[in-house]
Amino acid sequence: MAEEATVPKPEAAEQLNIKVKDADGNEVFFKVKRTTKLSKLKRAYAERMGKPENSVRFIFDGQRIGDDDTADSLDMNDQDEIDAMIEQLGGW
Structure with missing residues (x-):
């Protein structure tokens, strides 16, 4: 009987919970991998x-x-917050 070689499993990419908040106070939560663009x-x-x-x-x-x-x-890090802004053109 042949011995089975133990192959270490690659670590799963850690996922972070990120909050995106806009100027109106709206919050949207996302779960993203550390390596996702x-x-x-x-x-x-x-x-x-x-x-x-x-x-x-x-x-x-x-x-x-x-x-x-x-x-x-x-x-x-987990639970970090990103501010979302809407680009505005024009003005004085």
Whole structure:
């Protein structure tokens, strides 16, 4: 009888619970993997809120989140909050 080799399972990517809050106080919660690009989160948020994706801007710790950023690259933790802003053009 042959011995079975034990192959370690790759660790599942840790999931974070992230809160996205807009200026009106609306909160939407998402569960994301640490390695998922946050552009996917922004797309889901815009769709859920009924806003065009290109008009939504995400801010985390005072810095704008880029499309290629991930929770890992921004050193995000579970229960962190992202501020959602709607881009406005024009004015004085």
